[in-house]
Structure formats: C-alpha cells, structure tokens
Amino acid sequence: MKTNRIARRLTAAALFVVPAALIGCSSSSGPRHAGDIDSIRSDPTPALHTLAQRSDDRYNNHARMKDQNFRIISEDIDHIFFLDRPSRLHHGIKP
Numbered sequence: 001m002k003t004n005r006i007a008r009r010l011t012a013a014a015l016f017v018v019p020a021a022l023i024g025c026s027s028s029s030g031p032r033h034a035g036d037i038d039s040i041r042s043d044p045t046p047a048l049h050t051l052a053q054r055s056d057d058r059y060n061n062h063a064r065m066k067d068q069n070f071r072i073i074s075e076d077i078d079h080i081f082f083l084d085r086p087s088r089l090h091h092g093i094k095p
Contacts, residue, residue: 047054053061078084 049055049058075084
C-alpha cells in the first residue's frame, strides 16, 4: 500500500513537472531572442553563405581544392621531366 501511494505521488508530480518543463518560461517584455519569428523570417538560414554551404564548409572545400591542385601540379612536373616512370635506356644494353 505504501508503494501504491508513492507511485501515485510520482505520477502526479510527473503530470505537473513534465508539461511545465515542455512549456518553459516566457516573457514578452524582455529583449528579442534568436528564435524570434521576425528574425527567422528575415534570415531563415543565418549560417549558410551559399545555397548549401556554411563558411566552414567553404573553407574546407577550398583547402581540399588547394591540396588537390598542388598534388596535380607535382604529377605534371614529374610527367614533364619523365620522373613518373622508369627509364627504358637500360633495356637495350647487354653486359
């Protein structure tokens, strides 16, 4: 019987605490916050600098492109000076 009473009290407390926690506190006289509907309407995606990228995404993309370009340049230089494959000069020489 004692556990029944404790269970009822816990249930009653949960019925009051959970909705209060979900609703939260609101003050209409305070300063406007970031979730204000007018600020959302004026800039719905404040973190995006392009249609699909944030500034960090753009910086990461630029870093990847620079890295890829430098590796391609290295491969091109090796190709120009024939350093990308072994020499074939020794194949015709017999000891």
